[in-house]
Amino acid sequence: MINKEVSNIFEAITKNEDLQEGWETYHLIGDTLRQSSRLSMNISSGVDPEIKSQTTILSLAISNMKKLEAKIICIFRVAASLIAIVSWLLVIKFTQAPANNRGGTTKS
Numbered sequence: 001m002i003n004k005e006v007s008n009i010f011e012a013i014t015k016n017e018d019l020q021e022g023w024e025t026y027h028l029i030g031d032t033l034r035q036s037s038r039l040s041m042n043i044s045s046g047v048d049p050e051i052k053s054q055t056t057i058l059s060l061a062i063s064n065m066k067k068l069e070a071k072i073i074c075i076f077r078v079a080a081s082l083i084a085i086v087s088w089l090l091v092i093k094f095t096q097a098p099a100n101n102r103g104g105t106t107k108s
Contacts, residue, residue, distance in 0.1 A: 013019045
C-alpha cells in the first residue's frame with residue numbers, strides 16, 4: 001500500500017512541472033543546509049568568457065570617458081593659464097606710471 005502511494009507521488013511529480021520545481025527546490029535547500037558537495041560545481045569555464053567579454057566593453061567605455069575627461073581638464077587648465085597671463089599683464093600695465101610722468105611735472 002505504501003509503495004503504491006509513493007509511486008503515485010513520484011509519477012505525479014514527473015508529470016507536473018510545478019511539482020518538479022518544488023521537489024528540486026526542496027532538495028536544494030536540504031543540500032544547502034547539509035553543505036553538500038554536490039553544490040560545489042565549477043561554473044567558471046562558462047562564466048569566465050562572459051565576464052571577460054563584458055569587462056572589455058566596460059573598460060573601453062571607461063577608457064573613452066577618461067580620455068574625454070582628460071581633454072576637458074586640459075582645456076580648462078589652458079584657459080585658466082591664459083586668463084592668469086592676461087590678468088598679470090593688465091595689472092602690470094595699469095600699476096606702472098608712464099616714465100615721463102613720474103616726477104610729477106608735466107611738459108607744456
